[in-house]
Amino acid sequence: MLMLWVTAVLEAGLNRLLYQDSVMKPARQRLKGKVLRMELAELDSPLILVFGEMQVDVLTAWDAVADCTLKTHIATLPALRQRLTALIKQGDLDVEGDLQVVQQFAALLDMAEQDPAEILAPYLGDIVAEGLTQKVHAQFCGLRRRLLEHRARLGQAVSEEWRLCPSTLEIAWFSDEVDVIDRAGTRLAARLDKLEQSR
Numbered sequence: 001m002l003m004l005w006v007t008a009v010l011e012a013g014l015n016r017l018l019y020q021d022s023v024m025k026p027a028r029q030r031l032k033g034k035v036l037r038m039e040l041a042e043l044d045s046p047l048i049l050v051f052g053e054m055q056v057d058v059l060t061a062w063d064a065v066a067d068c069t070l071k072t073h074i075a076t077l078p079a080l081r082q083r084l085t086a087l088i089k090q091g092d093l094d095v096e097g098d099l100q101v102v103q104q105f106a107a108l109l110d111m112a113e114q115d116p117a118e119i120l121a122p123y124l125g126d127i128v129a130e131g132l133t134q135k136v137h138a139q140f141c142g143l144r145r146r147l148l149e150h151r152a153r154l155g156q157a158v159s160e161e162w163r164l165c166p167s168t169l170e171i172a173w174f175s176d177e178v179d180v181i182d183r184a185g186t187r188l189a190a191r192l193d194k195l196e197q198s199r
Contacts, residue, residue: 003045011058017112030104037066041073068101081110
């Protein structure tokens with residue numbers, strides 16, 4: 001049931017992202033009729049992308065051999081657009097079959113319009129969509145700034161006011177003292193060894 005939901009959402013998203021803009025038609029034509037099989041470590045079933053002229057179909061089973069098989073983790077997928085060859089060299093991405101299919105898919109994703117205002121514009125209108133996305137972006141930036149400020153304040157409170165953890169100067173002093181004691185212990189052990197040998 002989960003895989004049906006995943007394939008439905010992925011198919012709708014990819015069709016919306018890759019097949020709405022007529023400017024991307026030449027790039028889509030290169031993938032027409034190609035099959036990309038993605039085996040993700042986190043999923044039990046593979047995801048098979050079958051590229052057509054008007055849409056991409058996302059399946060979990062395909063009887064024929066795929067043009068390209070991609071084995072990786074879900075977290076690696078967003079980096080496909082910028083660092084495909086680096087991911088292969090690092091071993092984060094295993095590609096079997098026609099490498100051009102993955103390269104063309106990554107290029108198509110890179111060309112795709114990912115501005116939320118563009119996606120919302122047909123439903124809300126250009127002005128409302130742009131205003132809404134700017135407002136959400138400003139709220140997100142403000143929230144992030146406040147979280148960083150709270151984190152800095154909490155760090156100061158824990159080390160300075162509440163004294164729950166030592167400050168960096170106290171840690172450095174403690175490390176120096178441990179080194180002094182360690183050296184004194186080493187010298188004492190050496191002296192004891194000398195005394196034992198002199199007997």
